[in-house]
Amino acid sequence: MNQEETKTTINRRKFLIRASMGFAGIAAAVTGVPVVSAFLAPLLNKQEEEWRDVGALSDFEIGHTRMVRFEDADPQSWSGTDARTAAWVRRDTESGFTAFSANCTHMGCPIRWEADAELFMCPCHGGVFYRDGTVASGPPPKRLAQYPVRVADNQVQIKTSPLPITNITD
Amino acid sequence: MNKVKKIGKWIDDRSGFTETILPLIRHPVPASVRWAYVFGSGTLFCFILQVITGIGLSLLYQPSSQEAYRSLQYITHQAALGSLLRGIHYFGASGMIVLVGIHMTRVYIIASYKYPREMSWISGVFLLIFTIAMGFTGQLLRWDSNGVWSSVVAAEQLGRTPVIGTWLARLVLGGKTIGVQTLSRFYAFHVLILPALIFIFVGFHLYLVIRNGISEPPKAGRLLKPQTYRKWYQDLLEKNGKPFWPYAAWRDILFAALVVLLIIGLAFTFGPPELTQPPDPSRLYTTPEPDWYLLPVFALYALMPPAIESYAIIIGPLLIITVLLVLPFVSNKGERSPVRRPWAVFGVICVLTFVLSLLSIGLKSPWSPNFKTRPIGPAYSHADNPKITFGAVLFYKKGCQYCHSVHGQGGDNGPDLSIIGRTWNIEQLQVQIVNGSKDMPAYGGMLSQQELSALIAFLKEQK
Numbered sequence: 001m002n003q004e005e006t007k008t009t010i011n012r013r014k015f016l017i018r019a020s021m022g023f024a025g026i027a028a029a030v031t032g033v034p035v036v037s038a039f040l041a042p043l044l045n046k047q048e049e050e051w052r053d054v055g056a057l058s059d060f061e062i063g064h065t066r067m068v069r070f071e072d073a074d075p076q077s078w079s080g081t082d083a084r085t086a087a088w089v090r091r092d093t094e095s096g097f098t099a100f101s102a103n104c105t106h107m108g109c110p111i112r113w114e115a116d117a118e119l120f121m122c123p124c125h126g127g128v129f130y131r132d133g134t135v136a137s138g139p140p141p142k143r144l145a146q147y148p149v150r151v152a153d154n155q156v157q158i159k160t161s162p163l164p165i166t167n168i169t170d
Numbered sequence: 171m172n173k174v175k176k177i178g179k180w181i182d183d184r185s186g187f188t189e190t191i192l193p194l195i196r197h198p199v200p201a202s203v204r205w206a207y208v209f210g211s212g213t214l215f216c217f218i219l220q221v222i223t224g225i226g227l228s229l230l231y232q233p234s235s236q237e238a239y240r241s242l243q244y245i246t247h248q249a250a251l252g253s254l255l256r257g258i259h260y261f262g263a264s265g266m267i268v269l270v271g272i273h274m275t276r277v278y279i280i281a282s283y284k285y286p287r288e289m290s291w292i293s294g295v296f297l298l299i300f301t302i303a304m305g306f307t308g309q310l311l312r313w314d315s316n317g318v319w320s321s322v323v324a325a326e327q328l329g330r331t332p333v334i335g336t337w338l339a340r341l342v343l344g345g346k347t348i349g350v351q352t353l354s355r356f357y358a359f360h361v362l363i364l365p366a367l368i369f370i371f372v373g374f375h376l377y378l379v380i381r382n383g384i385s386e387p388p389k390a391g392r393l394l395k396p397q398t399y400r401k402w403y404q405d406l407l408e409k410n411g412k413p414f415w416p417y418a419a420w421r422d423i424l425f426a427a428l429v430v431l432l433i434i435g436l437a438f439t440f441g442p443p444e445l446t447q448p449p450d451p452s453r454l455y456t457t458p459e460p461d462w463y464l465l466p467v468f469a470l471y472a473l474m475p476p477a478i479e480s481y482a483i484i485i486g487p488l489l490i491i492t493v494l495l496v497l498p499f500v501s502n503k504g505e506r507s508p509v510r511r512p513w514a515v516f517g518v519i520c521v522l523t524f525v526l527s528l529l530s531i532g533l534k535s536p537w538s539p540n541f542k543t544r545p546i547g548p549a550y551s552h553a554d555n556p557k558i559t560f561g562a563v564l565f566y567k568k569g570c571q572y573c574h575s576v577h578g579q580g581g582d583n584g585p586d587l588s589i590i591g592r593t594w595n596i597e598q599l600q601v602q603i604v605n606g607s608k609d610m611p612a613y614g615g616m617l618s619q620q621e622l623s624a625l626i627a628f629l630k631e632q633k
Contacts, residue, residue: 041344047346072346076350078234080237081236082236082318083349084452106326106471107322108325109319119611121539123458123538124457126537126539128611137609137610139472141480162340163343165325165339166326166329168330
């Protein structure tokens with residue numbers, strides 16, 4: 001066995017090891033693609049927002065705020081109650097409505113409308129909002145999020161919306 | 171008999187128990203390793219208890235958003251010994267968190283994290299994170315209203331991450347809102363991903379004990395010198411080392427047995443935490459609250475200055491994790507004895523005081539409006555004076571009483587107003603009610619002139 005042949009053998013072995021490792025790497029990476037995609041599914045699925053009827057026009061009194069319940073956009077057949085959501089709708093004028101998200105802007109807890117006090121209150125850390133959704137006291141960093149709301153065929157409708165997430169810049 | 175022996179020998183030969191495994195469990199440890207060292211293995215046995223009771227629960231639990239709550243009702247109230255099983259799993263989680271804390275404190279106090287055991291500390295920091303994540307995801311799997319809102323709270327916290335916050339929030343929720351994937355995700359985290367990570371890291375954590383040996387109890391004045399330590403430690407083991415099994419292991423086993431018996435005793439006596447309302451996100455009249463071990467964080471969110479909170483939610487945990495990971499690199503040698511490291515001991519006392527204070531105030535949650543308060547009785551509302559009586563009614567109806575107490579009725583968020591009439595005059599009361607303050611809504615827009623004066627009249631009478 002001369003020097004040249006040995007070098008060739010060594011190079012071949014190196015190449016074969018690298019090629020094997022490379023193929024294994026490809027196999028692992030390809031396996032990962034659908035798994036990662038399952039993990040990222042919530043970001044990849046496009047979802048159309050929809051208008052939902054939340055009550056007849058006559059159910060809302062001017063100057064009053066009441067809870068409405070509706071279904072999220074695109075609920076699955078096995079969603080059960082998890083697809084249900086709620087919001088607070090205020091009828092400001094004859095045709096003017098405001099729909100507030102029911103999530104406190106602090107940690108997302110469910111705020112409740114205290115009709116006599118005319119305040120939204122959060123049970124978690126004591127956040128309070130005025131009837132127009134601005135912060136009255138407590139830790140919330142910004143006013144309540146609002147959902148698109150409209151009147152169509154004597155029905156008040158809310159547009160389904162993502163859960164409002166407070167960002168660091170808010 | 172001979173045949174049995176032969177079979178035993180065959181198994182031992184083919185499996186290599188005597189040759190490979192036995193030396194591992196009989197690895198030498200310093201004879202001075204005693205009761206201070208039982209907390210790590212105690213945590214491990216709690217983890218094993220969690221795995222076993224978790225498997226038991228998984229036989230009865232339905233990880234589906236439609237059925238989870240009902241299956242938990244079944245486990246808690248109908249299944250034979252189901253309540254005990256859930257109770258053990260709950261108190262086991264509590265035990266694991268408490269023991270992880272004690273174990274970590276012990277390691278820090280006697281500086282076991284120093285050379286050559288930096289990796290043990292680092293893997294331990296990850297195990298701490300995984301353990302807390304297990305606690306959080308576990309209470310969420312009850313999928314009662316607490317569970318639902320816990321997932322929202324988790325999403326909101328991740329939402330504070332710069333730039334990618336909203337994406338992270340949607341990844342953890344499994345969508346733009348709570349939905350079919352929310353529970354599935356947390357189930358996968360709690361039952362598959364996190365336990366797998368814990369198994370891997372525990373394996374590594376234990377392997378490191380074999381690799382570097384268990385740290386010897388420190389002695390004041392005996393400095394750790396990385397250049398000579400391994401040699402010195404070998405000599406120590408040769409001079410007065412003892413096999414781990416059974417000379418040190420018996421303490422671990424006895425302690426673990428007592429811990430497990432205590433957990434079962436607590437589960438038997440107190441049972442698992444009762445479920446809250448059904449998991450309907452459209453039910454808004456609910457008061458979410460985490461299990462006790464997350465109350466310190468819950469309390470922190472109520473007490474932090476709002477201006478820095480969004481930053482603190484992200485920077486705080488990152489800072490803590492960074493400090494913990496960097497610790498064995500900045501403090502790697504020298505003195506290990508707590509007697510000579512007073513600042514380390516002081517730091518531990520500060521952290522413990524901080525966490526326990528937050529826990530104790532979290533148990534009371536004075537910042538939450540007291541929605542259950544009842545109208546105050548006639549003794550303080552002056553039935554003979556209609557204006558004051560009206561003021562008392564307003565004090566209740568306008569929500570004042572959710573945050574303020576009078577004569578033992580009401581909330582604890584704001585000052586107790588039982589004797590406010592002694593010190594505050596009418597003008598002060600009026601300014602405060604109309605304009606509010608940082609921690610109180612301005613009631614100017616919500617009260618008529620007549621209501622305002624009735625409320626003031628009522629408060630002026632409180633003395």
